[in-house]
Amino acid sequence: MPSPAQAAIARLPQADLKSIFTADPDRLSRFVLTQGPIRFDWSKTHLTDDLMDAYLTLAQERDFTGWREALFAGKPVNNSEGRAAEHPAERGEGNADSVARARMFHARMRALIDAVEAEALGPIRHILHIGIGGSALGPDLIVDALGGDGLRYDVAIVSNVDGTAMEQAINRFDPHTTLIAIASKTFTTTETMLNAASAINWMVEAGVDDPYGRVVALTASPDKAMEWGVDETRVLPFSESVGGRYSLWSSIGFPAALALGWDAFESLLEGAAAMDRHFRLSPPRENAPLIAAFADQYYTRIMGCQTRALFAYDERLKLLPSYLQQLEMESNGKSVTRDGDPVDGPTAPITWGGVGTDAQHAVFQLLHQGTVLAPVEFVASIDPGHALDPAHHRALLVNCFAQGAALLRGRDNPGDPARAYPGNRPSTTILLDDVTPEALGALIAFYEHRTFANAVLMGINPFDQFGVELGKEIARFIEADGPKGFDPSTMALIDIALGGG
Numbered sequence: 001m002p003s004p005a006q007a008a009i010a011r012l013p014q015a016d017l018k019s020i021f022t023a024d025p026d027r028l029s030r031f032v033l034t035q036g037p038i039r040f041d042w043s044k045t046h047l048t049d050d051l052m053d054a055y056l057t058l059a060q061e062r063d064f065t066g067w068r069e070a071l072f073a074g075k076p077v078n079n080s081e082g083r084a085a086e087h088p089a090e091r092g093e094g095n096a097d098s099v100a101r102a103r104m105f106h107a108r109m110r111a112l113i114d115a116v117e118a119e120a121l122g123p124i125r126h127i128l129h130i131g132i133g134g135s136a137l138g139p140d141l142i143v144d145a146l147g148g149d150g151l152r153y154d155v156a157i158v159s160n161v162d163g164t165a166m167e168q169a170i171n172r173f174d175p176h177t178t179l180i181a182i183a184s185k186t187f188t189t190t191e192t193m194l195n196a197a198s199a200i201n202w203m204v205e206a207g208v209d210d211p212y213g214r215v216v217a218l219t220a221s222p223d224k225a226m227e228w229g230v231d232e233t234r235v236l237p238f239s240e241s242v243g244g245r246y247s248l249w250s251s252i253g254f255p256a257a258l259a260l261g262w263d264a265f266e267s268l269l270e271g272a273a274a275m276d277r278h279f280r281l282s283p284p285r286e287n288a289p290l291i292a293a294f295a296d297q298y299y300t301r302i303m304g305c306q307t308r309a310l311f312a313y314d315e316r317l318k319l320l321p322s323y324l325q326q327l328e329m330e331s332n333g334k335s336v337t338r339d340g341d342p343v344d345g346p347t348a349p350i351t352w353g354g355v356g357t358d359a360q361h362a363v364f365q366l367l368h369q370g371t372v373l374a375p376v377e378f379v380a381s382i383d384p385g386h387a388l389d390p391a392h393h394r395a396l397l398v399n400c401f402a403q404g405a406a407l408l409r410g411r412d413n414p415g416d417p418a419r420a421y422p423g424n425r426p427s428t429t430i431l432l433d434d435v436t437p438e439a440l441g442a443l444i445a446f447y448e449h450r451t452f453a454n455a456v457l458m459g460i461n462p463f464d465q466f467g468v469e470l471g472k473e474i475a476r477f478i479e480a481d482g483p484k485g486f487d488p489s490t491m492a493l494i495d496i497a498l499g500g501g
């Protein structure tokens with residue numbers, strides 16, 4: 001049974017974007033919001049005042065403000081695992097005890113960074129960061145987006161268990177000047193432990209004295225890291241209540257803090273904290289993550305969109321789509337509510353995307369003329385971040401804005417349907433002043449809170465991820481006991497490629 005607000009949303013007429021603008025020429029005043037260094041423009045979506053009112057009622061029905069307060073208060077919002085979700089505390093926002101604890105861990109991290117800079121671990125030029133999922137995607141995004149050519153250390157982030165990934169990294173590093181950072185919340189992840197062992201072997205084979213003396217552990221399981229052989233002084237803990245895909249703010253961000261410098265890392269945290277305060281304190285009608293979630297809900301649940309596309313019109317943000325894939329799909333790709341009941345509609349769409357303008361020449365055909373509707377999100381920066389001819393940046397931004405206009409406007413072409421564009425295709429534009437640590441911190445925190453707001457509106461828990469367990473369990477079973485009792489296809493694959501076991 002749809003709730004009263006859900007029924008009201010479903011009943012509202014679906015207007016065409018062009019007529020929405022005609023009926024409401026002043027929509028920019030209500031559907032554009034500037035928060036610090038970021039301007040969010042939802043005016044080219046189908047959100048109207050009526051829809052906003054209905055979604056605001058839905059937010060009330062779902063106790064959005066109660067859940068939001070529970071998140072910041074450090075209540076166990078991750079009910080299936082009985083845990084809080086305290087990534088805001090890493091930025092200094094939320095429960096006072098958790099904030100104090102995060103500060104203490106950050107102080108420890110900073111002291112180790114000072115020691116590395118002072119060459120207390122010997123000369124270090126390269127950082128080999130080993131981790132996967134949330135222990136890799138965040139650091140990778142930050143280092144790549146903010147590093148430019150000014151990185152103080154050469155960083156490689158190795159995640160895949162495929163030995164080629166590790167080989168490519170170590171082939172360009174000198175084992176005598178490399179620091180290994182093992183990033184794993186649990187310190188049990190198969191890929192990470194195997195890669196870590198291979199990295200140590202690489203050092204041993206190169207005759208490095210005391211390879212373990214060059215290892216740093218970034219983890220919420222310090223005991224396991226010590227058992228593995230990392231000295232306590234080089235274990236950088238973080239709190240169990242920080243989820244893997246929300247952990248870049250914790251010691252998992254170590255390679256970024258080391259390579260970019262502590263000031264930049266702190267600015268990243270400050271940018272995120274400003275977004276935390278915006279999310280926590282702004283009324284729902286002016287709340288950027290919540291408004292974004294309204295549009296997400298509308299496209300997924302009312303218009304039936306199964307995907308959402310994100311294009312970074314900025315080379316510095318090229319890893320943003322893969323980062324968001326984990327954040328959004330691992331958080332909200334669920335089929336049951338937080339009470340274990342079947343959900344009352346579709347949950348997270350598939351997040352996909354790429355970089356503009358490249359993507360225009362590859363996938364935009366489908367966005368303009370295909371039979372599936374995918375809401376598009378453009379992320380761009382006013383400042384170019386490079387010193388080349390300004391014509392480059394101008395062309396980049398002109399293309400970005402032209403695509404949004406074309407998706408909205410479309411073009412009739414009577415008598416030549418192949419050259420007609422239906423239009424009425426929605427887009428959101430997120431415009432940063434520049435890709436600075438503050439702006440990136442705010443942007444990522446915006447996406448975290450938007451993901452949370454979506455979960456609240458759907459009544460699901462965004463902080464667990466049991467869906468990833470079954471495949472891992474089967475892999476462990478095959479490794480331990482050999483292939484037994486699987487379907488014929490799986491048995492044949494194992495037989496052909498692995499010689500039966």
Ligand SMILES: O=P(O)(O)OC[C@H]1O[C@H](O)[C@H](O)[C@@H](O)[C@@H]1O
Pocket residue numbers: 132133134135183184185186187188189192244245330465468
């Ligand atoms: O940090 P770790 O404990 O090694 O976990 C790494 C990753 O693996 C898991 O499979 C989860 O799906 C991710 O959310 C997590 O970030």
